[in-house]
Amino acid sequence: MAHGDDRAISRLYDVHSPRLFGLALALVGERADAEEVVLDAFAQAWRNACTFDGSRGSVQTWLSTITRSRALDCIRRRTRRRMANERAGTESSFSVADGEATHSRDASVLDTMLHEELQAQLNGALQLLPPEQREVIELSFLSGASHARVAEQLGLPLGTVKTRARSALRKMRTVLIGATTR
Template sequence: MAAGDAETAAVFVRRYQARVYGLAFALVGSSAIAEEIAQEAFLRAWRHAGAYDPRKGRAVSWLLTITRNLAVDAVRLRGDTPVDPHILLNTLTRNERANPAAATFEDTEELRAALRALPPEQSTPIVLSVFYGLTATEIADRERIPVGTAKTRLRRGLAKLREALGVTHD
């Protein structure tokens, strides 16, 4: 794709379109906006394919990060929060699959189990940070806790998630 191969790009889009759309939809709660985000995510991946470094992670992780950032920007631009983070956390951690498009993630069940294993005081800041793009200061304000506590909970929760998912930090 970095070499401008349109056929490779088409295969890439077909392979990941459900995941990208599912993540966008889960974050913005609107089919039309999720479609726009998915399209923009693939365009950015196409434009910046040369910047992708496979040593830093899988291509799908890179693509989903692009998608997440676009979705967070869209939510902020709209000025509303379509899903309360506690509801989102419950949706992410329950066993049944609420959104079939989002449920195609290869690691969904493993991630859900890892989030379920965390205490709520650690899983909530992770959801607020990852899905809503909130900073530690914003999380502290929202949860009515000191900033240092928010940072500690976030750091410890992410460390436990990395350990549970077998992610190594290089």
């Protein structure tokens, strides 16, 4: 791939895309966004193939790191977009003619209620996790620490941290999917 062989990226995609899609979906929560994240990750891998160093980790680890980074970028863009829409909704929520609140204010209230409900569901799912899994999730996803940093902070092997995170995300997904189908 580092030499521009497009068959290499095709083989790499075939082998690693299912796992990376699962990671992206767990992070961003929406299929379309997860698909975009994976495509962005492979595009970055193609552009930066010459920077891969096998002595620093496996190809899977390298691609997972790129995917996680692209997923976090997606979440940041989504958050910025939502905040801009909220600001725009607040600024335009009053009619210029008579100063009365319009429909956008109601939409803002609805958005706030939905956000609070989602936050409550996430907190509930977190509380159902065993303490060691909850700690890993809180440090890595809520505080933004890398798995390596979490492993260092907790004095655990990196593989243990990753296994706890994966198990916790699976449990949370099951709980949250159950909550949305009720």
